[in-house]
Amino acid sequence: MKININNYEEWMVDHLEGNLNPEQEVIFQKFLNAHPDLKSEMDAFSNTVLMPDMAIVHPNKEALKKKESKVIGLNTYFRYATGIAAALLLFLAARFIITDYSASTGEIYSAEMERPELEIKSTIVVDTMQKMEKTIVAPDVYFADTKEHKGAEKNMLKKDNSSPFELYQREMAETEQIQFAETHSIQMKPYRARLKVTDFTSEYAEIYRYHFDNMMKETKEQPSFVDRINNTMAFANEVGSMIGLNKNQNTDDLNATQEEKVRTTSIKILDIEFYNRRKINQ
Amino acid sequence: MTTSEYNKCVDLWADGVFRFIRKNVMNDEDAQDVVQNAFEVLWKNHEAVNFEKSKSYLFTAAYHNMIDFFRKHKRTSYVEEMDEGAKGGSAELQVGVKEAIEEALAKLPEIQKNIILLRDYEGYSYDEIGEILELSASQVKVYIFRARQTLKNYLVSIHHLI
Numbered sequence: 001m002k003i004n005i006n007n008y009e010e011w012m013v014d015h016l017e018g019n020l021n022p023e024q025e026v027i028f029q030k031f032l033n034a035h036p037d038l039k040s041e042m043d044a045f046s047n048t049v050l051m052p053d054m055a056i057v058h059p060n061k062e063a064l065k066k067k068e069s070k071v072i073g074l075n076t077y078f079r080y081a082t083g084i085a086a087a088l089l090l091f092l093a094a095r096f097i098i099t100d101y102s103a104s105t106g107e108i109y110s111a112e113m114e115r116p117e118l119e120i121k122s123t124i125v126v127d128t129m130q131k132m133e134k135t136i137v138a139p140d141v142y143f144a145d146t147k148e149h150k151g152a153e154k155n156m157l158k159k160d161n162s163s164p165f166e167l168y169q170r171e172m173a174e175t176e177q178i179q180f181a182e183t184h185s186i187q188m189k190p191y192r193a194r195l196k197v198t199d200f201t202s203e204y205a206e207i208y209r210y211h212f213d214n215m216m217k218e219t220k221e222q223p224s225f226v227d228r229i230n231n232t233m234a235f236a237n238e239v240g241s242m243i244g245l246n247k248n249q250n251t252d253d254l255n256a257t258q259e260e261k262v263r264t265t266s267i268k269i270l271d272i273e274f275y276n277r278r279k280i281n282q
Numbered sequence: 283m284t285t286s287e288y289n290k291c292v293d294l295w296a297d298g299v300f301r302f303i304r305k306n307v308m309n310d311e312d313a314q315d316v317v318q319n320a321f322e323v324l325w326k327n328h329e330a331v332n333f334e335k336s337k338s339y340l341f342t343a344a345y346h347n348m349i350d351f352f353r354k355h356k357r358t359s360y361v362e363e364m365d366e367g368a369k370g371g372s373a374e375l376q377v378g379v380k381e382a383i384e385e386a387l388a389k390l391p392e393i394q395k396n397i398i399l400l401r402d403y404e405g406y407s408y409d410e411i412g413e414i415l416e417l418s419a420s421q422v423k424v425y426i427f428r429a430r431q432t433l434k435n436y437l438v439s440i441h442h443l444i
Contacts, residue, residue, distance in 0.1 A: 009434075013427045041438065047379050048433035050387065050402035058300040059310065064321045065289045 003031045008038060012045045287333045288325060295337055296321070299344045302399050305387075306348055316351055320344035341400070342414045379437065386436035394429035397422055 003011045011028050014020050020028060032038060058064075283291075299320060304313040323343040324336060331339050387395055396415060400406045408419040408426075417425075 009431055010427060013430050016430065017426065019423075041434065044434045044437040045430060047383060047437055048398075048430045050383065050398060052298075052301055052403040056297075056301045056304055058296040058317060059314065061292050061296045064292045064296055064318060066285050066325060 003027060005035075008035075009041075009045075012042055015042075016045055016049065283328045283331050283333045283336060285328070287336070288328045291324065291333075291336050291340060292321065295340055298404055299340055301403060302341065302396075303344055303348055305399055306392075306396070307351065312351065312355075316344060316347045319347045323347070338406075338410055338414055341404070341406075345396070345414055382437060382440045383433060386433045389436075390429055390432060393417075394425050394432070397425045398429050398433075401426060 001007065001010075008031065011020070011024075011031070015025070015028055032042065296317065300313055300317050303316045304310065307313050307316060320340055320343040324331065324340050327339075328336075387398065390398070393415065397411055400411045400414065406414070408422040411417070411422045412419045415422075
């Protein structure tokens with residue numbers, strides 16, 4: 001389209017909008033030089049470009065924001081206390097994938113896990129523990145199965161008449177820590193956990209222990225320590241049942257001799273995704 | 283989009299979207315309501331919306347919300363107010379270019395005004411504006427031409443008055 005006295009306004013706007021190519025720009029400037037009377041009109045067009053008033057700002061941006069998820073790590077590793085509050089690596093929960101079973105070695109599953117890790121140290125006062133005792137219900141399991149825990153298992157099962165909760169509590173009393181961290185800032189570290197089993201009681205125990213090791217809880221408020229314990233236990237139970245790690249299902253799967261297929265499920269709880277890939281009977 | 287990316291959206295674009303809406307609804311409280319609703323829509327869908335797309339998503343949500351707002355409030359009082367203001371302004375010979383252009387802007391048809399705001403305030407391309415306002419890019423181009431022509435004519439007439 002050639003520029004002329006009837007269509008120069010469109011050219012002016014295109015010039016203003018940066019829509020002209022270099023050749024058109026030259027043509028346009030020539031036209032403008034040939035018609036100096038139109039220059040004031042071009043200036044007026046230039047003035048139609050609005051400048052935002054930067055003094056106008058949203059008065060309360062913080063109110064629009066959303067809280068980023070937090071996690072609480074709750075350490076329940078079985079430890080043999082020396083009485084010294086020590087720094088310990090606390091593994092927080094994450095996701096695990098059940099990859100294979102190897103019946104011949106007695107290994108019922110080996111799990112490739114990724115756990116975020118945090119190094120934390122702290123102690124718990126006895127008062128807190130006593131208070132906790134009144135509030136929470138202990139899981140009905142024993143924390144022992146692996147070789148290094150065998151001795152402890154015997155102690156617990158045969159010599160020590162303490163209730164599971166008392167054992168749990170004894171362990172907890174040593175060192176415990178709760179720490180907040182943003183989930184996405186935690187480094188993930190892969191490792192492999194193996195579970196060998198001689199009977200289902202200890203298998204079940206291991207699963208529970210596993211979950212206790214892997215508790216994660218998002219909190220929005222600042223709950224009391226007791227609340228956190230309760231929440232975490234409830235959470236662990238929930239995870240266990242949702243990903244199908246209950247006794248009956250495991251029994252079936254472990255005895256699988258027929259053609260197998262792999263089923264992968266994932267669930268998302270409190271911003272943490274759990275994957276479970278397992279072989280199942282067809 | 284993660285929660286932290288969503289929060290980044292707030293930092294990056296809350297002012298811009300507020301400015302855009304504020305130009306239309308003409309008072310801070312209503313503008314804040316519309317902007318808040320828009321961010322709620324973004325938050326509700328933040329997992330599905332890419333961070334790269336979030337700005338136009340937000341402006342689209344804000345625009346639709348503003349239309350709803352006007353539908354509910356019929357916006358009669360505001361239109362009258364603006365006409366009054368515009369008349370008063372044009373009678374005032376000392377009026378500056380900036381004020382004049384603001385007045386003229388307020389008189390533009392709604393769609394033209396919003397296109398100019400998105401174009402000049404936010405630097406959106408014709409395609410992006412089209413996406414937000416549900417128009418084709420060529421329609422956007424035509425509206426921009428008409429809007430700038432109207433604004434220019436207004437400025438020229440003011441100039442002649444002065």
